[in-house]
Amino acid sequence: MKSDIRVCRTHEHDRPVYTLSDTCPFCGERTENSAPAPFSPDDRVGEYRRALKRRRRS
Ligand SMILES: [Zn+2]
Numbered sequence: 001m002k003s004d005i006r007v008c009r010t011h012e013h014d015r016p017v018y019t020l021s022d023t024c025p026f027c028g029e030r031t032e033n034s035a036p037a038p039f040s041p042d043d044r045v046g047e048y049r050r051a052l053k054r055r056r057r058s
Pocket residue numbers: 008009010012013017024025026027028029
């Protein structure tokens with residue numbers, strides 16, 4: 001299941017600010033997903049699916 005927890009991308013806070021919103025509740029800056037893309041299970045599944053597609057085509 002995809003995590004909806006996001007974190008403020010600025011370094012203006014003493015500690016990471018986690019939120020479910022697209023913007024930081026404290027500084028208003030954009031937030032990004034707290035899980036880095038390379039470690040996202042969604043990405044791994046997508047990569048696997050693309051590999052399967054390539055294999056089937058050839
Ligand atoms: Zn912030």
